[in-house]
Every structure is written in C-alpha cells, then in structure tokens.
Amino acid sequence: MLIVFGSRTVRIKKYVDSNQPCTNCGTPELEIKVYRRYHHFCFVPVWPAAAKGATIICKHCGAHYNNYDMQERVAATRAPFYLYSLPILVALYIPVSLVIRSKNKQDTQTYINNPQIGDVYTVEEKEGKETNYFFLKIADIKDDTVYAYHSNMVYGTDVDRLADEDYFVKDDLMSNTKAGLKAMLKDGIVVQVRRGYSKYGGYYREQ
Ligand SMILES: [Zn+2]
Structure with a gap:
C-alpha cells in the first residue's frame, strides 16, 4: 500500500480592505489573504497543524506588509458564511x-x-x-x-x-x-x- 503523507495550505479567507490606506502609496486597497496549514496521512487527516497566517498586499502599488495589524486581522477571521x-x-x-x-x-x-x-x-x-x-x-x-x-x-x-x-x-x-x-x-x-x-x-x- 502506498503511503502518502503531506500537508496543504488552505486559504480560508480573502478580502480587500478599503478602510486602511497603504502606507506606501496611500491607496486604501489592501488585499488580505488568511491561510491555515493542515496535515494529512493517506486518507486520514492528521490535525492540527500550524496556526493561521496571513499575507497583506497593496493591490495598487504591490507593497507587502508582514506585520500590518496582522495578529488583529487573523484573530478577527471567522469561518466563511x-x-x-x-x-x-x-x-x-x-x-x-x-x-x-x-x-x-x-x-x-x-x-x-x-x-x-x-x-x-x-x-x-x-x-x-x-x-x-x-x-x-x-x-x-x-x-x-x-x-x-x-x-x-x-x-x-x-x-x-x-x-x-x-x-x-x-x-x-x-x-x-x-x-x-x-x-x-x-x-x-x-x-x-x-x-x-x-x-x-x-x-x-x-x-
Ligand atoms: Zn500601495
């Protein structure tokens, strides 16, 4: 029997924040993606995996933010509707x-x-x-x-x-x-x- 172990990163939320201006160009159009990592073993998933993470990119100028309110945003992320x-x-x-x-x-x-x-x-x-x-x-x-x-x-x-x-x-x-x-x-x-x-x-x- 082939044994497959792996993990996958699942994007659980993606949205554009039009309230916060980009500190680089001033445009309020930040794209926020929240991720969570999962592991699986064959058909049987092995949870849990890493905590949530997020990427924040200005859609206008492309600036990346690694610490921009990140904890707050990730904590605020709820399951989709x-x-x-x-x-x-x-x-x-x-x-x-x-x-x-x-x-x-x-x-x-x-x-x-x-x-x-x-x-x-x-x-x-x-x-x-x-x-x-x-x-x-x-x-x-x-x-x-x-x-x-x-x-x-x-x-x-x-x-x-x-x-x-x-x-x-x-x-x-x-x-x-x-x-x-x-x-x-x-x-x-x-x-x-x-x-x-x-x-x-x-x-x-x-x-
Ligand atoms: Zn920008």
Missing part, C-alpha cells in the same frame, strides 16, 4: 432532508462497494471539539488500490458543494484500498459518496 447558513437551511427543511438522507445513505453504500473513477467522497474529521469536512475525488483505480484527489479547502460543516474558489488538487494524490474505503464508511469518516452529479457541486474543477 456558508459554515453557518447551511444549518439554518437544514432546520427549515428537516422533513425533506430526512428522505434525501435515507436515499443518500443507500447510494453511498452502493457506491463504496463498487468504487468508480469520478466518485466524490465527503470526509469528516474530528479535531477536539471541531469537526471539519473536505472532499475526495477518485482519480484512478488499480486492482485493489484507489487513488484520489482532495479538495483544496476544508469546511466547518457538511456542505453539499465545493466553494466557488475550491477545486481538487491534481498534484497531491492520496491512496487507499477498497477495503479501507469501506472501513472509513463504517467508522463514520466517509459521510457521503456522490456519483452522476451535476455541475452545481463544482466537482469537475481540478487544478
């Missing part, structure tokens, strides 16, 4: 979602028993009190070994699609056995498997 909006929607549609869940559960069992290239897995990982989710997409199957790409971003809730700027990372292949996948479902690490999906989920995006 979709981490909160989904539970509210779920509460509104509980009866509907129960039926859909039952169907999804059946499909997931069927798909995991017979993996195919293109299948998309929702993977759940617990880190202390936090539960995070990311996506895996089967890229190749050779005999008993299944190879998959992971999504670039990690989510704070079980979202049903990739964020608009998220994609599957083609140069970071992970692997597992078919039996390993079944075990992940049994252990609740695999939450759902999708097949025959539409473009809505963004699962076709790879980089």
Whole structure:
C-alpha cells in the first residue's frame, strides 16, 4: 500500500480592505489573504497543524506588509458564511432532508462497494471539539488500490458543494484500498459518496 503523507495550505479567507490606506502609496486597497496549514496521512487527516497566517498586499502599488495589524486581522477571521447558513437551511427543511438522507445513505453504500473513477467522497474529521469536512475525488483505480484527489479547502460543516474558489488538487494524490474505503464508511469518516452529479457541486474543477 502506498503511503502518502503531506500537508496543504488552505486559504480560508480573502478580502480587500478599503478602510486602511497603504502606507506606501496611500491607496486604501489592501488585499488580505488568511491561510491555515493542515496535515494529512493517506486518507486520514492528521490535525492540527500550524496556526493561521496571513499575507497583506497593496493591490495598487504591490507593497507587502508582514506585520500590518496582522495578529488583529487573523484573530478577527471567522469561518466563511456558508459554515453557518447551511444549518439554518437544514432546520427549515428537516422533513425533506430526512428522505434525501435515507436515499443518500443507500447510494453511498452502493457506491463504496463498487468504487468508480469520478466518485466524490465527503470526509469528516474530528479535531477536539471541531469537526471539519473536505472532499475526495477518485482519480484512478488499480486492482485493489484507489487513488484520489482532495479538495483544496476544508469546511466547518457538511456542505453539499465545493466553494466557488475550491477545486481538487491534481498534484497531491492520496491512496487507499477498497477495503479501507469501506472501513472509513463504517467508522463514520466517509459521510457521503456522490456519483452522476451535476455541475452545481463544482466537482469537475481540478487544478
Ligand atoms: Zn500601495
């Protein structure tokens, strides 16, 4: 079995601050990107990783700021809105979602028993009190070994699609056995498997 260990840096927030002027050129157009680093081991993520970091660049003159209010900004960074909006929607549609869940559960069992290239897995990982989710997409199957790409971003809730700027990372292949996948479902690490999906989920995006 191929063992893959690695880490990935995930951008959790990007925005332009129009309130603070650049100290170099005076233009209030600072682009701020907040990052967090994660580790993974095969399909099983190994958390936690490093603390958050941030880059701040003036979009007008290109000046870089390494210490410009950074701690304050990073500390102020919250999870993106979709981490909160989904539970509210779920509460509104509980009866509907129960039926859909039952169907999804059946499909997931069927798909995991017979993996195919293109299948998309929702993977759940617990880190202390936090539960995070990311996506895996089967890229190749050779005999008993299944190879998959992971999504670039990690989510704070079980979202049903990739964020608009998220994609599957083609140069970071992970692997597992078919039996390993079944075990992940049994252990609740695999939450759902999708097949025959539409473009809505963004699962076709790879980089
Ligand atoms: Zn500037």
